[in-house]
Amino acid sequence: MDTSMEQDQVPFLSSSSHGIDMIEGEMSSSSNRTNQNxxxxxxEPVIDTIKRDLGAVFRKFGYAVIPRHSSTLLQxxxxxxxxxxxxxxxxxxxxxxxxxxxxxxxxxxxxxMLIGSIAVxxxxxLLGGKISFFQxxxxxxxxxxxxxxxxxxxxxxLYIPTKSTIPILHIIRFLIVMTAxxxxxxxxxxFLGQTQHPNRRMLVLYPIFLFYFLIAWLIIxxxxxx
Amino acid sequence: xxxxxxxxxxxxxxxxPGQTHIFTSFPNSAVDPDDDSSLDNKSNNDQLxxxxxxxxxxxxxxxxxxxxxNEQLNIWQIEYYQKYFQIDTxxxxxxxxxxxxxxxxxxxxxxxxxQNPDLYGPFWVCITFIVTVAIGGNIxxxxxxxxxxxxxxxxxxxxxxxxxxxxxxxxxxxxxxxxRWHLQRIEYIFIELLCIYGxxxxxxxxxxxxxxxPITWLQWLLTILSSLISGSVLxxxxxxxxxxxxxxxxxxxxxxxxxxxxxxxISIMLVFFHISDTNMNxxxxxxxxxxTKSKV
Numbered sequence: 177m178d179t180s181m182e183q184d185q186v187p188f189l190s191s192s193s194h195g196i197d198m199i200e201g202e203m204s205s206s207s208n209r210t211n212q213n214x215x216x217x218x219x220e221p222v223i224d225t226i227k228r229d230l231g232a233v234f235r236k237f238g239y240a241v242i243p244r245h246s247s248t249l250l251q252x253x254x255x256x257x258x259x260x261x262x263x264x265x266x267x268x269x270x271x272x273x274x275x276x277x278x279x280x281x282x283x284x285x286x287x288x289m290l291i292g293s294i295a296v297x298x299x300x301x302l303l304g305g306k307i308s309f310f311q312x313x314x315x316x317x318x319x320x321x322x323x324x325x326x327x328x329x330x331x332x333x334l335y336i337p338t339k340s341t342i343p344i345l346h347i348i349r350f351l352i353v354m355t356a357x358x359x360x361x362x363x364x365x366x367f368l369g370q371t372q373h374p375n376r377r378m379l380v381l382y383p384i385f386l387f388y389f390l391i392a393w394l395i396i397x398x399x400x401x402x
Numbered sequence: 403x404x405x406x407x408x409x410x411x412x413x414x415x416x417x418x419p420g421q422t423h424i425f426t427s428f429p430n431s432a433v434d435p436d437d438d439s440s441l442d443n444k445s446n447n448d449q450l451x452x453x454x455x456x457x458x459x460x461x462x463x464x465x466x467x468x469x470x471x472n473e474q475l476n477i478w479q480i481e482y483y484q485k486y487f488q489i490d491t492x493x494x495x496x497x498x499x500x501x502x503x504x505x506x507x508x509x510x511x512x513x514x515x516x517q518n519p520d521l522y523g524p525f526w527v528c529i530t531f532i533v534t535v536a537i538g539g540n541i542x543x544x545x546x547x548x549x550x551x552x553x554x555x556x557x558x559x560x561x562x563x564x565x566x567x568x569x570x571x572x573x574x575x576x577x578x579x580x581x582r583w584h585l586q587r588i589e590y591i592f593i594e595l596l597c598i599y600g601x602x603x604x605x606x607x608x609x610x611x612x613x614x615x616p617i618t619w620l621q622w623l624l625t626i627l628s629s630l631i632s633g634s635v636l637x638x639x640x641x642x643x644x645x646x647x648x649x650x651x652x653x654x655x656x657x658x659x660x661x662x663x664x665x666x667x668i669s670i671m672l673v674f675f676h677i678s679d680t681n682m683n684x685x686x687x688x689x690x691x692x693x694t695k696s697k698v
Contacts, residue, residue: 269554284556295529301480302487303522375490383526386533393537397544399552 233257240318243366250311250367258317261324262289265391268327269398285394292387293317300372300380307371316384319364323388326356327395334399350396357392361385486521486593494523501601504634519593524600528570531603534610535562539674542614558674565673566603569666573659574599581643584651589643598639602632606667613675621671629667633660 217225233256240257266285297312330349364384372380476482536559544552574595581589590598609628613621637656644652 281556288556288559298480299522299526302484304484304487375492378491379489379494379522383529386526386530390533390537393540394554397537397540397552397554399544 229254229256233260236318237321240315240321240363243363250307250315253311253314255310255314255317258293258314258320261317261320262286265289265320265324265327268324268331269394289391292390296383296387299383300368303372303376303380305371305380307368312368315364315367316387319360319367320388320391322356322359322363323353323391323395326353327398330395330398353392353396357388360388364388483521486519488518489520489522493518494520497523497601498527498604501635502605502631504631504638506638516594519591519597521593521596524570524597524603527600527604527607528566530607531610532559532563532566534607535566535670535674538610538614542616542675546616562670562674565666565670570596570599570603573662577640577659580655585643598636602636602663605632606670610670610675613671618676621675625667625671626664629660629664633663636660636663 232252232254236254236257263286266282266289269285270281293313293316296316297307297309300307300312301309329352333345333349333352336345361384365381368384369377369381539558539562540554543555574592577595578590578592605628609624612624615621636659640656640659644655
């Protein structure tokens, strides 16, 4: 920034008594993102915005599935991923025979997950964690991906006809969902466990465990109507 | 140069003619929490995590020890409730163990909770109880109905949540008002009562998992045993206060507390886990009908 004060080598507080000079220059702030063409992001084609945001969402999915040390998930949080995951999971968990109560069931599951993530986040904040509300909701939502995959597999396995005396299919489904639950816990512990003092880490991780445990049992107990 | 709390502070070293600034304290955001080499910087670590340690060596200090300023906090701010969450994992575990082992001489209340009532323990014990009751009730019906008819009963979650939270708040309210009007002094603040009652529900968590075993006499036995144990913990906690009063309601009030506890346990068991004989007969009939159909 070139100013007309460059001949002033004295510090600001003890400036001499010539009046206020005009300061001119260019300011480029980092919040006004521009791409290489120099257009601001409001003017770019919609497809570019969608591609960029979708890319960010998928990248975060990758981080949630294979937990690496990265601060992207925490610092550039967004709520698209959690929304997609929770909505898909709520649709998959519908099992009513009548059409009229499917809406109620969807609302129940969705509300349950919403209240659960809010409770876990508020708990972590109350215990003194240095994480903001939306960051925590973002991480909890993204880490749901393994459970969602297990719900897919669960639904597919339920189409296999089985004699009810042999519970082998139940055991397989149980094991798959529990593996996904363990994976989810591992991923969220990697991200959220670091934000707390070691003396209180278990106090913060236990509600997360409870939340994912409840969702895992909802998936296991889900059954198709014939 | 700047404040000593978290920003720059210079140390001038006397090497050479120029001044070398050594930054000794960093703003909290610059410390990488995953950096294991900062273990020697423990106080910085504490500040980073916003950790307000509750003294475990001596009696825990009151809430003025934490580093938030003494401003007027209203109930809409989260910092208002932080003073009820000044607790460590170790202390929580101690309180949980103490709430399932009644000791007639020592009231665990006076030694642990009174100095530092917390809301973490009771709240999450209640939530765990709600979750185990809801899941257990659903599992029990899952194994009892044929596969084609089972649906997850979400209303179990809401019903158990209502019942348990209602009990957890109702009894302390009654006791608080009883102490205020009848004994005319405030022995326990409301938070402490919530604490006691919340921790007393601890024993029901493993019991609610055992309630899934569909043997009727076992369920009743578990109910009575567990409500006796947690009821006696409650009585031990309240006895010193009530006993010092010459009025004759002491024994009756203790019995009422025990009775209410028993009623709560029995009602949860009956609503969520009970197998009545009529249900068993229906199941046998449906199995016989389906087997005769398959023969035909």
